[in-house]
Amino acid sequence: MTDQWDAGRLDSDLEGVGFDTLAVRAGQHRTPEAEHSEALFLTSSYVFRTAADAAGRFAGQTPGNVYSRYTNPTVRAFETRLAAMEGAEQAVATSTGMSALLAVVMSLCSAGDHVLVSQSVFGSTISLFEKYFKRFGLQVDYVPLADLAGWKGGLKANTKLLIVESPSNPLAELVDIRALADIAHEGGAMLVVDNCFSTPALQQPLKLGADIVFHSATKFIDGQGRCMGGAVAGRAEQMNEVVGFLRTAGPTLSPFNAWVFTKGLETLKLRMRAHCESAQALAEWLEHQDGVQKVHYAGLPSHPQHELAKRQMSGFGAVVSFEVEGGQEGAWRFIDATRVISITTNLGDSKTTIAHPATTSHGRLTPQEREAAGIRDSLIRVAVGLEDVADLQADLARGLAAL
Numbered sequence: 001m002t003d004q005w006d007a008g009r010l011d012s013d014l015e016g017v018g019f020d021t022l023a024v025r026a027g028q029h030r031t032p033e034a035e036h037s038e039a040l041f042l043t044s045s046y047v048f049r050t051a052a053d054a055a056g057r058f059a060g061q062t063p064g065n066v067y068s069r070y071t072n073p074t075v076r077a078f079e080t081r082l083a084a085m086e087g088a089e090q091a092v093a094t095s096t097g098m099s100a101l102l103a104v105v106m107s108l109c110s111a112g113d114h115v116l117v118s119q120s121v122f123g124s125t126i127s128l129f130e131k132y133f134k135r136f137g138l139q140v141d142y143v144p145l146a147d148l149a150g151w152k153g154g155l156k157a158n159t160k161l162l163i164v165e166s167p168s169n170p171l172a173e174l175v176d177i178r179a180l181a182d183i184a185h186e187g188g189a190m191l192v193v194d195n196c197f198s199t200p201a202l203q204q205p206l207k208l209g210a211d212i213v214f215h216s217a218t219k220f221i222d223g224q225g226r227c228m229g230g231a232v233a234g235r236a237e238q239m240n241e242v243v244g245f246l247r248t249a250g251p252t253l254s255p256f257n258a259w260v261f262t263k264g265l266e267t268l269k270l271r272m273r274a275h276c277e278s279a280q281a282l283a284e285w286l287e288h289q290d291g292v293q294k295v296h297y298a299g300l301p302s303h304p305q306h307e308l309a310k311r312q313m314s315g316f317g318a319v320v321s322f323e324v325e326g327g328q329e330g331a332w333r334f335i336d337a338t339r340v341i342s343i344t345t346n347l348g349d350s351k352t353t354i355a356h357p358a359t360t361s362h363g364r365l366t367p368q369e370r371e372a373a374g375i376r377d378s379l380i381r382v383a384v385g386l387e388d389v390a391d392l393q394a395d396l397a398r399g400l401a402a403l
């Protein structure tokens, strides 16, 4: 069925164009209807011209769509555009960010294989390994994100994947992706990066040597909190395995959501730039406020990995975390005093959100595990949206006044 990927080829007119042009144009093919916006093919199946055409398509001998669990033109447009933006040979869309990771591990690992996972990854990522993959004989060890010696020392002969998020949530720690890719390759393993927080607009891990990138498109790629979805991007060799799993198991993306994400990619860089500018301004302001003990943001010169962030990212992201006086009580008072910002753990939205990690996203950890992960009771996480930064600052000032 590899010829069905042809529908996901980049138009030859777009070879060599810039990132912004790809974000707006890649994946759209001119049709006889000459629609200007991307068409939405809201269909589960396709009509064959003849019985022989059906046989040819099923056998993979004639190009064309068969069934939307396999391919859909709208989904393909999203995949083609995202692949172009990540600098990937191919991308495939998934129903959520979690099913993107599920597809990577199910298609590339077998019972008895070993994976190394960063200690600082999305909570459901840890649960997926601990509760499910281990039951099927996968060996899993965890490594502190920035500890290159730890990654190297953790490799075994059967290590297949190294899995990281950089920058991490909520403390904005980084790992040197290029150095970690070298370590993975020396050990015969592949580096997988969850690029949800940065998006290809700020960081392109494949160009730094990573083998596979995956996304929760639910966050910044949508950018307005409407749809769930995800994607995996990488080289054809691995992507064929991932695609095979998705087509068989079925957590593929709905055409409607793909259409929303395709339009989201068009404005992604502009939105990310605005998110980053406001986050930078608020982080700098917070650092000088009484009542704030520490600010975690890679765009601050005080961040221990600021130089690395400048090297491997073109912007420092939307997420700013900070510790306030008064422990959990202070943090809760701060959060409850805000009037504009939404109290929710979601992020990657035009609306700014505020959350208390210790009692929400990281609430299932023991106090010792939270301490080890640096998630203090006084920590607040803000995912900066697109409102006027002066209004956001005024809202955070309400929080400070309530401490």
Ligand SMILES: *Cc1c(COP(=O)(O)O)cnc(C)c1O
Pocket (backbone or CB within 6 Å): 096, 097, 098, 099, 122, 165, 169, 194, 196, 197, 215, 216, 217, 218, 219, 228, 229, 230
């Ligand atoms: C939200 C998120 C996920 C999971 O994505 P879903 O679309 O909710 O399944 C994975 N990784 C990171 C970093 C996330 O923020």
